[in-house]
Amino acid sequence: MNVNEIEKAINIIKNSKYLTALTGAGVSAESGIPTFRGKDGLWNKYKPEELATPQAFNANPELVWEWYAWRMKVVFDAEPNPAHHALAKLEEKGILKCLITQNVDDLHERAGSKNVLHLHGSLRIVKCISCNYQFYAEKPIEVKPLPICPECNQLLRPGVVWFGEMLPSDVLSKAFSEVERSDAIIVAGTSAVVQPAASLPLIVRRNKGKIIEINPDETPLTAIADVSIRGKAGEVLDEIIKLL
């Protein structure tokens, strides 16, 4: 972790008038939740087209629900890590105005973050494939037999956005308006390859805002970030909040 880069990031944060954040799976990695890409990523073991698409669910709802029930259990058993706590603290201090996440876990909320936009939905939401019925799961749900909608008897599905699906339009437009007014954005724990999330920091930059990237690895964002800190989000954000 480079001290100068930390100091640079702290200056950007201190001078910001409207700071936002975009997080990805990497901020939950230190909570024991696997990321998707990179050396131990889920997509190295599983095929997203077999587990995270509407077609996969239609073809084999048992397999898809088994995988999501496992992911729900991992998330429910996990605890927020210092990255989640630091971002919640930044919001509590009135510095971080909005936290936009690609993650479907609820660790930001469990760390105390209030203003969170879930671009890709949430593992805690279970919804009907047909009607508007949905509920917020307090614990992992039974998936054998397959969960059925009590309103219309159709199948229930995970409340996450699958590949090929539209993001929730209200959440997405809010995310775009948040980054439009951002003069700085912290981008932590994302490979910055999945759209439209990956475009959000570019909007901040286009408006002459500053980008702070936190990631052990380089990403397509690294070259254009004002500061890119090669480090773990839990360690770096913890350091930043301590020195702020």
Ligand code: APR
């Ligand atoms: N701290 C910060 N970053 C980390 C850490 C850590 N401790 N550990 C790993 N990373 C970084 C990895 O280097 C990688 O760049 O987190 C990033 C995780 O990238 P992905 O696994 O691609 O996750 P994400 O960017 O959130 O994926 C976006 O893709 O599969 C879809 O819907 C899924 O929301 C997900 C989207």
